[in-house]
Amino acid sequence: MSEAQRAQELPASPPAGERRADEVAVPDVELYLPARPESVSIARQAVCGVGDALLMEEGRLADIALAVTEACTNVVMHAYPEGDGDYELRVWIQHHRVLIAVRDHGGGVTPRMPGAKTGLGLGLPLMLAVCDEVTFARGTDGSMEVRLAFRLDDDTDPEP
């Protein structure tokens, strides 16, 4: 299955306020958080709870926690340079996959050169390294969303 085909499987994350409109897209877990540093630990532990419930292997759970931490940290650091804002974390459990979306309504995350004010620039490479799929999408309402996909059955795609 190609990356494009897999990307099309990702359920549309409806705009805030319309999340009940499409029952198919209702996430298993939703978190609405202020874009403040302390929110990242809440998001991280929520996805770890999903991993606990799925009896996920420890290393895989660490990957998911790392990717979510990076995605949320990016929102906190970069999405609202002018002031306060909120963001949302959604989790869907599908057959053999966990899909996670982190959405903000600010500037989103734009790949940039590392610098004193932008951090080390490791967030995106780390997400790409540990996720099976990373996509960025801009919603019709101007929101910016990072979507992270993780296969649950590691044995289906063994390392060469």
Add this chain to the structure above:
Amino acid sequence: MSTPIGTLRVQGNDLCEAVLVRVLGALAALADLPVDRLSDAQIMAGAIADRAPDLSADGALEVTLSYEPSVIRFTLGPLVSGGATRLLELTSVPGVGPVIERMADEVRLETGEAGDRLAVVVGRAPATA
């Protein structure tokens, strides 16, 4: 002054306990709650997760979270009419009584047009000089 830190919604009973226990643990860490009170909060999370989804207005567990130094606050709901009282009853353990009311520092039932809510406070703010 309590700091709001978000709202959690979980669909389906299978995920509720694991997610709520983890999230309340993180909230307790933010509040620098003592370990024994963290344990209380997590025991309550288990009891709530077992019962609250069946009493919620739409089948999902919804929890609003906030904290301040040494105190966490979480509000469950909207629940069905009478759901908050029923939840307290259902989490009662023979010989112990209502787990939530016994372990929380404050429990408040709120009734509104959207349904019932159960507000729970764990911890006490340090006394100021």
